[in-house]
Amino acid sequence: MPDSVTVRAVAGGLWVITPGDGPSVLDDDPGIDVAVLEVAGGHLSWSVLTEPGSPTAVIDDVTSAQDWVWALYGEAVALALAEPAVALAPAEPDGSVHEVEYRPARPRLAANVRRLAFALWAARWWPASTIDAIPALDDALLDRDIAGLVDDCESVVAGADAVLMAVPPRPAGNAARAEDYALAAGTATAVRAGTLVLARGTGGTDWRHCPPGLVDASERAVSWEVQRVAGNTTVRVAVVGAPNLAGAVPAHLRPRATVAGADTFRTADVELHLIGDTWVGDTDAPPGSEQGVTVNVYLPGFGGNLHQELGGRHVRDRIRDLARQRLQRAAAPYSDDDSDVPLLAEIDAAASEADF
Incomplete structure (x- = not known):
């Protein structure tokens, strides 16, 4: 039927x-x-x-x-x-x-x-x-x-006004290896003598708040530390850049981070700078940061005020699973008669996955 x-x-x-x-x-x-x-x-x-x-x-x-x-x-x-x-x-x-x-x-x-x-x-x-x-x-x-x-x-x-015909180029760089980041992402950074680390943690980003090609899509891409040194409490934020991100990024495309402690209405805004392939920034700790903070990465003016559940961890995990399934399928033989033939870009990515 x-x-x-x-x-x-x-x-x-x-x-x-x-x-x-x-x-x-x-x-x-x-x-x-x-x-x-x-x-x-x-x-x-x-x-x-x-x-x-x-x-x-x-x-x-x-x-x-x-x-x-x-x-x-x-x-x-x-x-x-x-x-x-x-x-x-x-x-x-x-x-x-x-x-x-x-x-x-x-x-x-x-x-x-x-x-x-x-x-x-x-x-x-x-x-x-x-x-x-x-x-x-x-x-x-x-x-x-x-x-x-x-x-x-x-x-x-034909006749549609806004069919996207091209993908905006992104800054290119040397390919990084996953095992390098698996060890580095979320681990404690080196601190100076006399610095006390009060709290540290990791997290991901809401993809809707940054354009593609700026930050890594992992749920472990963001790491933070609350530090106490010389009587001052600060928060250091590090965000792993997107694969192949390197070189100068225009000022209007540099992400920032909002840091909140126990009082979510009193936040600090952090300007992030690209050092190597990681976005890094520091700020004075907002009130109530001693037990930990929440970090939200964003590009000013991008994304707007959106419903959290429509871009939250659950759907991001499902999209990561979809990407892995499609790459696995792109690496296998397929027929031109298949109704969902992998994209050339997926086939290329699947071929390079072993070296990634």
């Missing part, structure tokens, strides 16, 4: 096609697992953590969207949009939701559209980490993946 999707009209003259409770661009705050693709007449979205399947579509121009709706969802859904009064059975009691048969007319195109959305998602959210031995995706290869998939999906993305 074929699958089905719901088709409904919403405020503002929009139409929404969704498989169950899939994420949508109408959500107030999409999670970091959501891949979004702007297409002719609307937007498509998926969670990268779900099995390949139908995306959620939000359509603002039915005429422009008709061709790809037919290709990605099938004739029944296309007819439901073209002639809703004829194609849609009487609605549910609320008068808005209709179940319609989902049978893509062009399954291979549907698969490539999802691969394009994933490639664009990976350019932003791939959890590159020297500490966790998850290699970064090569920017040039990822750019090539995206360009090729844009060509393959031309009938879907």
Whole structure:
């Protein structure tokens, strides 16, 4: 029996096609697992953590969207949009939701559209980490993946205003080895004679608060120490840089850290400087730091005030698991007929993983 999707009209003259409770661009705050693709007449979205399947579509121009709706969802859904009064059975009691048969007319195109959305998602959210031995995706290869998939999906993305065609270059440097960081991340730094370490700890970052390529994605990337020396209490923060980060970073791209002690309303802000491949900074300790602190790394003006649960540790762990699974799959033989062929950037990363 074929699958089905719901088709409904919403405020503002929009139409929404969704498989169950899939994420949508109408959500107030999409999670970091959501891949979004702007297409002719609307937007498509998926969670990268779900099995390949139908995306959620939000359509603002039915005429422009008709061709790809037919290709990605099938004739029944296309007819439901073209002639809703004829194609849609009487609605549910609320008068808005209709179940319609989902049978893509062009399954291979549907698969490539999802691969394009994933490639664009990976350019932003791939959890590159020297500490966790998850290699970064090569920017040039990822750019090539995206360009090729844009060509393959031309009938879907043609006319869209904001299809990302290139991955911004990131500073390149010598590749670091995971075992070096596994030993170094979170360990105590050397301190001067007469310095008392009151507390120390490690943690991760909220990926939404920094652009890609600045900090390591591990949950052990951030380390801190509360030190007492010469009558002053200070906090030293160190954040492992992203793989291949090296050289000068423009001032407007240098991250900072907020440090809070027991009184979370009285914080200190730390300017971080890149020393080698680690971001480092010091500040006077905020009140209540003697028992430990909370450190949040961010780039000023980036990310905004977001719901914690949508970018928290649980979903970050799932994304790391996804990256490892995809790298493992990219290292194995695959068929061109596979609906989810690994990206060239993933194949390259999988090949380099042994040396990472």
